[in-house]
Amino acid sequence: MATAGDCPFEPSVWGDFFVTYTPPASPLSEERMRERVNQLKGAVRRVFEVSKASATDATKLVDTLQHFGVEHYFREEIDAALSRIRDEEPMFASSNNLHIIALRFRLLRQHGIWVSADVFDKFRDGTGDFSMSLCNSPRGLLSLYNAAHMATPEETALDDAIAFTRRHLEAMKSKLMSPLVKQVARALDIPLPRIGRRLETRHYIAEYELEEEHDPTLLELARLDFELVRLLHLKELSELCLWWRDLYNGCKLPYARDRMVEMYFWDCGVIHEEENSHARIVFVKTFALISLTDDTYDVHGTLEDCQKFNECIQRWHESAASMVPGYLRTLYLRTLKGFQDFEDMLDPSEKYRICYVKRGYKMIIEIYFKEATWLHQGYVPSFKEHVEFTRVSSGLPMLIPVLLMGLGSVPTYKETFEWALNMPDMVLASGEVGRFLNDLTSYKVGKRKKDVASTLECYMEEHDATGEEAFAAVTRMKELAWRRINRACLEMDPALLRPAQFAVVDLARSMEFIYLGGSRDAYTFGSNLKDSVTSLFLKPVVPA
Template identity: 40%
Template sequence: MSTLGSDVKGLLSLYNAAYLGTHGEIILDEAISFTRNSLVSALADLKPPLTTQVSLDLETPLCRRIRRLLARDYISIYQEDATRDDAILELAKLDFNLLQSLHREELKNITIFARDRLVECYFWILAVYFEPYYSRARVITTKVIAHISILDDIYDVYSTLEESQRLTEAIQRWDAKVVHQLPEYMKDYYLKLMHTFKEFEDLLASNEKYRITYLKEAMKDLSEAYFEESKWRDQHYIPTLEEHLQVSLISSAYPMLECASFVGMGEIATKEAFEWITSFPKIVQASAIIGRIMNDITSHELEQTREHVASTVHCYMKEYGTNVHTACKKLQVLVDDAWKDINEECFNQTTFPIALLQRIVNFARMIEILYKYIDGYTNSSTKTKEYISLLLVHPVPL
């Protein structure tokens, strides 16, 4: 270790590799602690571009960073490398800018009844897949997350419990004829939801149309979870952590979104894949844990300033009699364990291709970007705005 301690690039490689550890690999847990401390100590004496590379990886390890931002960052790092190949650098810049122009056109063409979050929604899904051949899938999933964003607001902010119940029942029935049962302000949303899912079906080939059935069922599950949380809120009920997670992992919307992410993909997304993704497998549970808990840790204080369902943080505090700091620390352990679950599922033999598992991994990676320090989706004028600018507004200078 004494030799490795002076090899910064070696330390950085070990640091990043150790985050691919699974349960029981204590030596890798120790390696993370050792390499992190060593890299932090060495940081002040490093020179660019290594300083930038180490700083970025210390903030978020390589395996948890979204690929498109990683590419943008690495182009800048590689440009400062004295051993760079200028032809490769130019090709990377041209490739990035060409793909960026495609993404901009795609976003421009997406129109949907949505709150002022469409760009943020597209940015979220861009982290899930950026490749040009996933254009159809990206558009579909962006529209789904935009609808979910509105639905979350309706349950969380605007509706009474009785109105929430009516909306839940209408979504369970999935029939435009029941729209008259809804309050006036919900009718446009409900009809648009029906219409959008019909649009999705029209986009699919005849042998793909069955996928919409799975998507509808996932939306029904989500609405039921939102309604259950509405009841908890109005009853001022604080469940146990286990009880909370049984509902809030679904209301994290990740099981629904991960199902949606398969809908627009090609032949690789088979009926067996939809049966699997909607059975709430371990890797989907893990991504939902990461999404739910990291969201709650960064937003629980703000949400408790208004009438809101108890977060996992408050449930833990009540159940175990701890303070906020201890609760957040203990919940972070669940997040770290969930990442190990994801690693295990990706390493283990599976009947499903890595291209499908990668969507789920990328959803978890996006949480690391949006909810590491603050709620970067709600407060998108902060670091999120910078990320969006890098990926969708400003080309790489040639």
């Protein structure tokens, strides 16, 4: 591994910890947990039958299952429940329960079902402002705050809801009781529709039992499922750390970040389910290869080195290895081998997917070279030109087909890959979320000397703006990018919606946590993630 003197980045927080780590024995065997999970799934399906009598109960049930990260077990039941919840609009329209109205609004929109924001007009006073009486319902305020973050670009009226609820939640936060105070604090950092599902589940399991109305069956299912998935994650992480140690030591690029644990944590924030093990492995290994290349272009390679590496990636053949600079030859060959391994993992009917992933990989290396050219020539692009290129170099657009390639349980037809690589606005918006968060962080914590000009710097140059003015402008553009994602989900072909949400929405969510609104870079500075890694992988949730 690289030493502190070789590398401009801090060393790995974890070293080989997960290679040798053996989790303590669980109070229940894995076989017994699986048997019990199957029993509980049957019990929850019966709860769905009972909830048919009440659209309000169905709304709460779907929300709880989503919080617990087990909604994939009940897709048919949830789809049927959402149809009923949508069709019961007259009943909800007559209700004055802000929490339930906002909860319905958020859930339906998250599942691609349009609901008018007019449903909140009844909660305004004669002046058009939201009524101060809403402050008597902190849970209702929180639900409205989260729901309003499902706004589309045109819905400026929901800006009022966000400003009103945020102001009053901030003011009352110190007076709230647990678990609501913790839920409010999390939402003020990252609104619920934008927080990683796995992280939210970890928190919610600990909080749900404190709710006045909680279902022990749902809680037991959530705990057992979380534990089974956690144990699988530990196995995967151990194997990936071994793979990474071989890759990192073999490539001998001591200037690159040593961040396998952080990569895997990031990955689990996107796809955590057992059924998506294959997708996680492919995602992390691709992420690892691109991270080594990214650091080469950013902190070490000459322009000539970057140009030769780019040319060879575009050729994509072992015969080109002799053209690659010597210190990058192993990385080049391991990249080709890695993608061949990915193809070998696919069933014959799925092998077409690899060509789309290669296209995405070649595209991002081309963009990296473009940025390297800017840097070496001292070129500061216009703000528009910068965004057009660097929203792709954020990595999200390239990683979307990578995720789709591994999602065996989700329909990923050729049309889906074509959709992703044609860069529709939803994909570009996700890239902007990643780019803007990265650059907001660079402004707050400082950027490396060899980094290309950021979006904030280009904005400052073009608009003769201060750093704080540029920070505010880019923050607004990040919000607009999220709203474009929301709009795309509502306009999307239902056949594309589920895989697109996996690959686009959850990737963008993961960026929100890694960069925490532009206040940190928890990938470059892995110590920022240590507590979260510990919570997600090392702490059981099943009572002893």
